[in-house]
Every structure is written in structure tokens, then in C-alpha cells.
Amino acid sequence: MAICRSHLAFAALLLSTACHKPEVTAYRVPKEKDSDVAASDATATPTAPPGMAGTPVTTAEGPALAWTAPAGWMAKPPSAMRKGSYTIPGAGGADADFSITAFPGDVGGEAANVNRWRGQVQLPPLAESEIASAVARVEQDGLNFAVVDFASTDAANPQRILGAMTPFAGSTWFFKIIGPDVVVAKAKPAFLEFLKTVHASAGSDAAPPATSAAPPMPPVAAPPAGMTGTAVPTAAGAGLTWSAPSSWRAKPASAMRKGSFDVPGDGSETGDLSITAFPGDVGGELANVNRWRGQVQLPPVAEGDLGSVVTHITQNNLPFTVVDFAGTGANAQGILGAMVPFDGATWFIKLAGPAPLLAKQKPAFLEFLKTVKAP
Amino acid sequence: MNALVRDFRDFFVSLKLTVVLLVLGMLLVFAATLDQTNLGIWGIQQKWFRSFFVLQDVNGIPVPIFPGGYLIGGLLFINLIAAHIYRFKFVWRKTGIFLTHLGLILLLVGELLSGLWQEDFQMRLEEGQTKNYSESYRLDELALVDTTDPKFDDVVAIPEAIVARGEPVQHPKLPFRVVTKLYYPNSVAQPRAQVANPPPPLADQGPLAGRFVFSPQPVTYKENDRNIPVAVVELVAPEGTLGSWVVTTDVPVLRTVDGAQQLGLAEPLPQKFDYAGHTWTIALRARRAYRPFSLTLLKFHNDVYAGTDIPKNYSSRIRLTTPDGRDDRDVLIYMNNPLRYAGLTFYQASFEKGNDHVTILQVVRNPSWLLPYISCALMALGLVVQFGIHLLGFIRKRRGMAAAAA
Known part of the structure; x- marks a missing residue:
């Protein structure tokens, strides 16, 4: 039996050395030098399914603005996202962050941006009608600044945001100070003075802003890969067409939505039908099915089980993947969804709402899918 | 016989x-x-x-x-x-x-x-950056760092496997207990506002608390896919709880660009808090292995074949220094010419697309x-x-x- 035993001993040796036991470790290291990577928005808000990440945000190119910053503000190296970046020192290391960014177009319009800033200091969004009273107008050198000043209501850690935005040469420029309430409030007079120094950069058409007073501005290193906020381009090109049942109430489509409907139920409850499209396969069928499952708090399914939760329907030559997910619990929500690849993009048709409403609307939803066709 | x-x-x-x-x-x-x-x-x-x-x-x-x-x-x-x-x-x-x-x-x-x-690690260096640690590809750790001392950081690193087990961790270097309230090895986050019937928030501290709903995802083993672990960790001091934090290796970020809310992931910033006169940070990060020497990236070269994106040759000029000053020299690392030092081998592994100033070294410890x-x-x-x-x-x-x- 000697050999058998030695074999067992050998196996046991392998097994015992193969198991590394994880342990809590403690150690002291010298402080790392802050690399000062701008991250004012990194703590901002929500996320995408992993498949959606990857495309960088286009910042505005072309004619630029120039400015002169107060002496007390410390310039930080600008990043790919930032045209300018400063630290406004406060007492006891509580600094505020001043960023200057620019993006093409109107970036969603004034109201959307005002409400985005409000969100950054945990304030609820304002209605369109209330925006006007929250915004101060400053005209300076042909630039029309919309200036806002919002303080958070969080007593423990009061934050304040002081912002100005102005359209300039087809882009929108944003000047934003965010930080502890006291620091930002103190910086306000200097900020308003600062705005007076902002002007179109001398002469240049496409040169990055660079004046004697402003720090060098051209985008330096790209931000760490996959790290900055990533834009989700919606699919362009020819779209699908459809005709909705008359009982569904059309809502205005948004930048993200190709189509948008309220689907009324028996009572006051309504379901929300959205039609969106994104280039590519958007992470694939499994990722999107699991994303929808997650939205109604269902556990994800493995690839092998995908077949049991989806139905494939081909109509008008469009191969739809149809799902019907209902959450559990008293107030269960559900999703009736369909996705279809078309013209290099993936189209998503999603009806979300209370599960009983969805059960009732399912025939109408399936009828609706029959009306979806290529133009 | x-x-x-x-x-x-x-x-x-x-x-x-x-x-x-x-x-x-x-x-x-x-x-x-x-x-x-x-x-x-x-x-x-x-x-x-x-x-x-x-x-x-x-x-x-x-x-x-x-x-x-x-x-x-x-x-x-x-x-x-x-x-x-x-x-x-x-x-x-x-x-x-x-x-x-x-x-x-x-x-x-x-x-x-x-x-x-x-053991396999990687080291990502920007030009001019100095690092004395490498990071694991696959293993993460919950790092609680006492940053009070102006010169040093006192780190307590809890391996992800222990966080996953959910047992409370009481470490002599920590004035509080670490309790895992939730842990997903892979997850996807959604803005709470966009979720129809969100579960009550588990965390009440830090910028992520209450803003997202994290749903579990199947663990991926694919080479080019990353798992995004997320945990909700409560810190309990002798006098009571300090609160709960959401920690994840990839922080969800929402931006409004062109009027659309766009979702992405960002590198997390350590979340700060004060307790008993000390400032701490808490973060879930790639597991770090500190070394008794540091490397500084002096220059990264990335040559491609003319007219293509196909890499022809890439190399990193590195300065290797030890705190005792015994070693202070320049090293050139390129394909098939790794640096072997202190039982570790540093290979030129990769670079960042679109960024000519970042090198990624593979760090291997293999005594055999x-x-x-x-x-x-x-x-x-x-x-x-x-x-x-x-x-x-x-x-x-x-x-x-x-x-x-x-």
C-alpha cells in the first residue's frame, strides 16, 4: 500500500498548498502625490449597462474663450474634458473646484443644465417656469451668461454651486464652482468679476484658448481609459416606423427616445412605452435582457437559460426578441420589451408599468409590434 | 509483496x-x-x-x-x-x-x-508618475486608510473574499468593525429615479448613497470583460454605527450631454469620513502589492507601422529607485526585454489606446x-x-x- 499512500500524500500536499487563505493586512505607506486628476463630476450621478461605455464625450472645438483668473485661485492642469481648471482655497483644506468646460450645441438647453447643476447639490429639479426666476442674466462683451447660485439644504455638509453658462460660436461654455457653502459663497464676488474678464480669444479660429493670464489650455493627456463619463450616441439614420393604438397617448420624443407613449390602464395608472435605438448590439441580447430583469428586481439569467425567458417573433422581416417580466411583491412592476436589430443599430421597445396593467395590455403590445416596420 | x-x-x-x-x-x-x-x-x-x-x-x-x-x-x-x-x-x-x-x-x-x-499584477504609469505598488488584475480589496498623518497613510486592506463572506471584520488597527451588508461580485447600477420600484437604500453615507440601485449580474470570466463588484459596508464603532457606504470599483456617472442623460463609469475617488479625530477613506480598489522600490515612467514610446494602427514597437524608459539610494538607475523595458528585479519581472504588456503617455507593465512574481x-x-x-x-x-x-x- 506504500505507493497508494504516497499518492494520497502527494495529492494532499497539492491540495493544501493550492488553497491561499485570504487575510486582512495592515501596512503604512508614504502618501501618494495627488495627481490632481479633475473629478468634479466623478461623484455626480448614475450609470450605464457595461456594454454602453466606451465613447468619449466630444468637447467643443473651434473658437475659444479666454479669461483672467483672480490671483488667489490656483490653476490646475486642464484635462481633456476641461478647458480650464482651478482650485479656490478655503479654510482648513476645504477647497472649492472651479471648472471651465465647453460642449457643442446647446447641451440640452438651459433648463436641463440648470437642473443638472441642482442635482449636483442634491436639490430637486425646477419646473421650466421656475427656471427664469432662478437664473440671473449677465451680459458681457457680447456673451450672454446665465448665472445661477444654488446651495444644498444638507445641514451636515452644506455644498454650493455657482455656475454660469453662455452660448459661444455654436457651443455652450460652462463655468462652474462647486464646493463647501462658505467657500463658494465667499468666492461669489470674485466669480462675478471673473465673468467680466471672459472674452473671445484674440484672432484665432481654431486655436485653443491661450492668453497671457490663462494657463495653457490645449487638451493634454487623454483621461484614463474608460474612466471619464462616456457618451451614449443614439442611433442615427433611417428609423423604423409604427402606428400606435388610438388609446395610447403620444408624448414628445426626447433626445434619447425615438418614440414615447403613455399607455393608460383602468384607473389612474399608466404604463410608459419608450422606443430607443443605439448603434451596434449594445452589449448583446443577454446583457439587455438582464438589464431589463434588473429593472424589475429579477435576478439575471445565464446565457443557457436565455431561451426560456425570451420569445422570438419575426414580423415584417424584423426578428424581434420579446420578453415579459413581472416583478414580485404587492406593488409589482413589470416590463414588456422587444428588441430588434435594424440597420446596424438595436431598437428597444419597452413598456414599463404596474404588472396587472401590463398583463392587460400585452395583446395590444403584440399588435403594436406588428405595425413596426422598416420605412 | x-x-x-x-x-x-x-x-x-x-x-x-x-x-x-x-x-x-x-x-x-x-x-x-x-x-x-x-x-x-x-x-x-x-x-x-x-x-x-x-x-x-x-x-x-x-x-x-x-x-x-x-x-x-x-x-x-x-x-x-x-x-x-x-x-x-x-x-x-x-x-x-x-x-x-x-x-x-x-x-x-x-x-x-x-x-x-x-502572482500576476499590473502597473499603470503615466509619464512622470512614480509608483511603488502594482495592482492585481482580478482581485480587489476593501481599503480603509487613515490619512491623518501628513506623511504616511495607514492602510488596512480587507480582501474581497472576506468582504464577500459577510462576516464582520474586527482588526486591531481599526477603531471600528466592518460589516458587509450587501455584496455582488458583478453588478450593474441604475439611477434610482429610473427604477420603477426601487428597494430601500442600504447606504446612507458618501456621494453614491441612495442615488443608485445595484442589481447583481452573472460573474464573467472573459478576458476583455470586467466584473464590477459592489458592496455596501457598515462601520460600527463601540458607541454605535458610523453609517453605511456604497463601494465599487467603477463608479456610475451620469452626465447630460446634448440634452440626453448619458451613463458611464469612472474610477472611484476614495470616500472620506472623520472619526475620533482621524480622517479616513474607504474604497474598493484593485488589490495592491507594495514593493520596497519605486518606478517612475520617464518616457513611453509607441511606434506603429506607417499608415496603420498596428504596433511595431513599444518601450518604456523607467527610473528604478530604492529608498536607501542603493539603486537609482534608468531601465529600458520593451517587448521581450523585461526588467527582472527583486524576484519580480516587469514586462511591457500594453498601452492605452489614444494616450501616448501611459504604459502598462505586467508584473510577475514566479520563483520557479x-x-x-x-x-x-x-x-x-x-x-x-x-x-x-x-x-x-x-x-x-x-x-x-x-x-x-x-
Whole structure:
């Protein structure tokens, strides 16, 4: 039996050395030098399914603005996202962050941006009608600044945001100070003075802003890969067409939505039908099915089980993947969804709402899918 | 020797076993190569080669479907040794075969030791940046750092595996207990406002608290996919709870660009809090291994073939320094020319697309890295010796025949 035993001993040796036991470790290291990577928005808000990440945000190119910053503000190296970046020192290391960014177009319009800033200091969004009273107008050198000043209501850690935005040469420029309430409030007079120094950069058409007073501005290193906020381009090109049942109430489509409907139920409850499209396969069928499952708090399914939760329907030559997910619990929500690849993009048709409403609307939803066709 | 023991011995000594094991080995490599499309290289190594049995999930129960690399390799090893003890008799004209077999044994042992000892890390350096640590590709840790001291950080690192177990952690260096309230090895986050019936928020501290709903996702083993672990961690001091934090390796970020809310992921900033006059940070990050020396990236070169994006040559000029000043020198790392220092090997592994100022080095600790070289040399030597012996014999025989004919 000697050999058998030695074999067992050998196996046991392998097994015992193969198991590394994880342990809590403690150690002291010298402080790392802050690399000062701008991250004012990194703590901002929500996320995408992993498949959606990857495309960088286009910042505005072309004619630029120039400015002169107060002496007390410390310039930080600008990043790919930032045209300018400063630290406004406060007492006891509580600094505020001043960023200057620019993006093409109107970036969603004034109201959307005002409400985005409000969100950054945990304030609820304002209605369109209330925006006007929250915004101060400053005209300076042909630039029309919309200036806002919002303080958070969080007593423990009061934050304040002081912002100005102005359209300039087809882009929108944003000047934003965010930080502890006291620091930002103190910086306000200097900020308003600062705005007076902002002007179109001398002469240049496409040169990055660079004046004697402003720090060098051209985008330096790209931000760490996959790290900055990533834009989700919606699919362009020819779209699908459809005709909705008359009982569904059309809502205005948004930048993200190709189509948008309220689907009324028996009572006051309504379901929300959205039609969106994104280039590519958007992470694939499994990722999107699991994303929808997650939205109604269902556990994800493995690839092998995908077949049991989806139905494939081909109509008008469009191969739809149809799902019907209902959450559990008293107030269960559900999703009736369909996705279809078309013209290099993936189209998503999603009806979300209370599960009983969805059960009732399912025939109408399936009828609706029959009306979806290529133009 | 009784009959049973002899049967055992004969089984392990037999040439049939060798042939069967070699065939199984070939099948193993073939099947694992096919499976690589599902799991990626790291996944199949763990599943097919660094295991005694290949386990396949059948309705949630792991079922052994094939002998694993350790079993086949281990049996081959025993088979070869046993054959040398009981079957082969050492004679001088078989020196070459013995040397070759010795090389083969060393190769098997070397692979086993690599599997057990090898550690893989990476180091991402921007030009001008200095680092004295490398980061794990796959393992994460919950880092609680006391940043009060202006010169030093006191770090307590809790491996993700311990966080995952959910048992409270009480460490002598921590003035509070660390309790995992929720842990997903892979997750996807959604803005709370966009979720129809969100569960109540588990965390109440830090910028992420209450803004997202995290849903579990299946763990991925694919090479180009990343798991995004998320945990909600509560810190409990003797006088009561300090609150709960959401920690994740990739922070969800929402931006409004062109009027659309766009979602992305960002590198997390450590979340700060104060307790008992000390400032702490809490973060879930790639597991770090600190080294007694530091590397600074001086210059990264990335040449491509003209008119294409195909890398031709990439290299990193690095300054290597030790705190005691014993070493302070420049090193050039490029493909097939790694830096070997203090038991570690730094290979030029990758770069960041679209960023010419960042290098990514692969950092490998493998104490048995020399064994494959030694074993290959032994095998080559053995083959040369064996062939030489035959050649000499052949020449001698021909001379003898020529002499006889004359």
C-alpha cells in the first residue's frame, strides 16, 4: 500500500498548498502625490449597462474663450474634458473646484443644465417656469451668461454651486464652482468679476484658448481609459416606423427616445412605452435582457437559460426578441420589451408599468409590434 | 509483496497508463482551447488545468466531466518516476533518455510550482508618475486608510473574499468593525429615479448613497470583460454605527450631454469620513502589492507601422529607485526585454489606446521561472546525447564492417 499512500500524500500536499487563505493586512505607506486628476463630476450621478461605455464625450472645438483668473485661485492642469481648471482655497483644506468646460450645441438647453447643476447639490429639479426666476442674466462683451447660485439644504455638509453658462460660436461654455457653502459663497464676488474678464480669444479660429493670464489650455493627456463619463450616441439614420393604438397617448420624443407613449390602464395608472435605438448590439441580447430583469428586481439569467425567458417573433422581416417580466411583491412592476436589430443599430421597445396593467395590455403590445416596420 | 500492492505498482509503472494519460492530455488541451471562447485564458487555466477534475455546472451542481490538468500531470509524474524505479535499468547508452526524462519531470514540477506560486499584477504609469505598488488584475480589496498623518497613510486592506463572506471584520488597527451588508461580485447600477420600484437604500453615507440601485449580474470570466463588484459596508464603532457606504470599483456617472442623460463609469475617488479625530477613506480598489522600490515612467514610446494602427514597437524608459539610494538607475523595458528585479519581472504588456503617455507593465512574481529553461535545456541535451551515442555506435559498426570486408 506504500505507493497508494504516497499518492494520497502527494495529492494532499497539492491540495493544501493550492488553497491561499485570504487575510486582512495592515501596512503604512508614504502618501501618494495627488495627481490632481479633475473629478468634479466623478461623484455626480448614475450609470450605464457595461456594454454602453466606451465613447468619449466630444468637447467643443473651434473658437475659444479666454479669461483672467483672480490671483488667489490656483490653476490646475486642464484635462481633456476641461478647458480650464482651478482650485479656490478655503479654510482648513476645504477647497472649492472651479471648472471651465465647453460642449457643442446647446447641451440640452438651459433648463436641463440648470437642473443638472441642482442635482449636483442634491436639490430637486425646477419646473421650466421656475427656471427664469432662478437664473440671473449677465451680459458681457457680447456673451450672454446665465448665472445661477444654488446651495444644498444638507445641514451636515452644506455644498454650493455657482455656475454660469453662455452660448459661444455654436457651443455652450460652462463655468462652474462647486464646493463647501462658505467657500463658494465667499468666492461669489470674485466669480462675478471673473465673468467680466471672459472674452473671445484674440484672432484665432481654431486655436485653443491661450492668453497671457490663462494657463495653457490645449487638451493634454487623454483621461484614463474608460474612466471619464462616456457618451451614449443614439442611433442615427433611417428609423423604423409604427402606428400606435388610438388609446395610447403620444408624448414628445426626447433626445434619447425615438418614440414615447403613455399607455393608460383602468384607473389612474399608466404604463410608459419608450422606443430607443443605439448603434451596434449594445452589449448583446443577454446583457439587455438582464438589464431589463434588473429593472424589475429579477435576478439575471445565464446565457443557457436565455431561451426560456425570451420569445422570438419575426414580423415584417424584423426578428424581434420579446420578453415579459413581472416583478414580485404587492406593488409589482413589470416590463414588456422587444428588441430588434435594424440597420446596424438595436431598437428597444419597452413598456414599463404596474404588472396587472401590463398583463392587460400585452395583446395590444403584440399588435403594436406588428405595425413596426422598416420605412 | 502481496498481490494487491503489486497490482498497484504495475498500474503506475505500466506504459499503457503513459499512453492513456498522453491521449487524455491531448484531449484536455483540445477541449480547453475550444472552451477558451467562453471563459478566456484565465478562466480555462483555472477550470481545465489547475484543477484535479474539470467541473461543469449541471443545474447548479458541479459535476466532474474530465480529469483536470493536476490529475493528469500528477499521474504522469508518478508514472514516469515509478517507471524509472521499477522498469528502466540505468545503462550508459541510455544516458540521453534519462536526461530527457529528467527534463520532462522538471517541466511538470515547474508547471505545478508556477500554478501555485506565480502572482500576476499590473502597473499603470503615466509619464512622470512614480509608483511603488502594482495592482492585481482580478482581485480587489476593501481599503480603509487613515490619512491623518501628513506623511504616511495607514492602510488596512480587507480582501474581497472576506468582504464577500459577510462576516464582520474586527482588526486591531481599526477603531471600528466592518460589516458587509450587501455584496455582488458583478453588478450593474441604475439611477434610482429610473427604477420603477426601487428597494430601500442600504447606504446612507458618501456621494453614491441612495442615488443608485445595484442589481447583481452573472460573474464573467472573459478576458476583455470586467466584473464590477459592489458592496455596501457598515462601520460600527463601540458607541454605535458610523453609517453605511456604497463601494465599487467603477463608479456610475451620469452626465447630460446634448440634452440626453448619458451613463458611464469612472474610477472611484476614495470616500472620506472623520472619526475620533482621524480622517479616513474607504474604497474598493484593485488589490495592491507594495514593493520596497519605486518606478517612475520617464518616457513611453509607441511606434506603429506607417499608415496603420498596428504596433511595431513599444518601450518604456523607467527610473528604478530604492529608498536607501542603493539603486537609482534608468531601465529600458520593451517587448521581450523585461526588467527582472527583486524576484519580480516587469514586462511591457500594453498601452492605452489614444494616450501616448501611459504604459502598462505586467508584473510577475514566479520563483520557479528558471525551471522551464533548465528542463528544456536538459531535454535538448538528452536528445543530443542519445543521438550522439547512436551515431557513434553506427560509425563504429560501419568501420567494423569495412575492416571485415578489407
